[in-house]
Amino acid sequence: MAGTNSERELLAEGPAIILVEPQLGENIGMVARAMANFGLSELRLVNPRDGWPSEKARSAASKADHVIDATRVFETLEEAIADLNFVYATTARERYGFKPVRSPVVAAETLRQKFVVGERTGILFGRERFGLSNEEVALADEIVTFPVNPAFASLNIAQAVLLMSYEWMKSGMDDLTVTAFQPVEQRPATKEEVQGLFEHIEEALDARGYFRPPAKKPKMVDNLRAVLSRRAFTAQEISVFRGVISSLDRFPRLNPRGSAGPVNQAGEDGGDDA
Numbered sequence: 311m312a313g314t315n316s317e318r319e320l321l322a323e324g325p326a327i328i329l330v331e332p333q334l335g336e337n338i339g340m341v342a343r344a345m346a347n348f349g350l351s352e353l354r355l356v357n358p359r360d361g362w363p364s365e366k367a368r369s370a371a372s373k374a375d376h377v378i379d380a381t382r383v384f385e386t387l388e389e390a391i392a393d394l395n396f397v398y399a400t401t402a403r404e405r406y407g408f409k410p411v412r413s414p415v416v417a418a419e420t421l422r423q424k425f426v427v428g429e430r431t432g433i434l435f436g437r438e439r440f441g442l443s444n445e446e447v448a449l450a451d452e453i454v455t456f457p458v459n460p461a462f463a464s465l466n467i468a469q470a471v472l473l474m475s476y477e478w479m480k481s482g483m484d485d486l487t488v489t490a491f492q493p494v495e496q497r498p499a500t501k502e503e504v505q506g507l508f509e510h511i512e513e514a515l516d517a518r519g520y521f522r523p524p525a526k527k528p529k530m531v532d533n534l535r536a537v538l539s540r541r542a543f544t545a546q547e548i549s550v551f552r553g554v555i556s557s558l559d560r561f562p563r564l565n566p567r568g569s570a571g572p573v574n575q576a577g578e579d580g581g582d583d584a
Contacts, residue, residue, distance in 0.1 A: 324420050324478050326432040327471055328353040328390050328397075330446060333438050338490055339370025339378070340468035341435075346374035348475035353381045354390045354432070387446055388436070395429040396421075399450035400470055401462040403466045410452045417454040418477035433474055438467055496544035503548045508535050514555045
């Protein structure tokens with residue numbers, strides 16, 4: 311989606327997103343963008359391959375500058391999580407250990423509960439090529455894994471961050487059915503307005519020879535009205551339809567002799583006299 315509205319509140323809270331040895335600046339930038347989309351702002355990098363800062367990351371972040379500008383870099387994962395109280399490790403691989411494995415929904419709810427009581431939390435994401443090592447997963451409190459196609463379980467790092475960021479935002483919503491905006495409120499059309507639409511369409515079509523042969527006109531009119539009355543129009547929709555029909559007057563109507571051609575005020579052919 312294009313652009314942001316500077317008048318809207320900028321959400322910037324929640325768990326830290328920790329990328330372990332990310333390789334491409336473009337991927338880091340897309341992670342920052344995903345975070346900003348769903349209200350996360352704290353990005354930590356562990357030993358990024360191409361160093362930091364990165365103009366490629368800033369460009370790919372698509373104006374998520376508040377995330378890029380606040381990004382912190384650490385030499386080791388232990389340093390990156392030292393001030394946190396609770397950490398999730400993301401992985402799509404089966405690990406035979408003793409750590410609880412949670413779904414993204416449960417993980418986000420847990421993170422939200424800890425955030426509310428003031429605990430500092432984080433989510434670990436591994437390298438683009440092979441994710442987190444067993445030793446790195448061991449530093450986390452719990453594991454979060456995504457319900458993906460077992461035969462194609464690898465996620466792009468930005469996609470993985472996007473999924474968790476989305477679940478984080480959902481966990482703070484009172485009503486998951488609420489949308490950011492509603493359609494414009496419209497007044498239902500009256501039967502008089504609908505009848506006026508029928509008559510307008512019928513007159514415009516009749517003037518252009520639509521109802522042929524004449525004996526079939528009543529049935530054709532019935533069919534046309536049946537189609538147009540299958541749903542409840544709003545007054546605004548009626549106005550749109552009538553505007554379209556009125557635009558037909560830019561095209562010639564049938565003259566009294568049955569052929570297409572301009573008609574003057576007297577109803578006669580508009581051409582020169584023979």
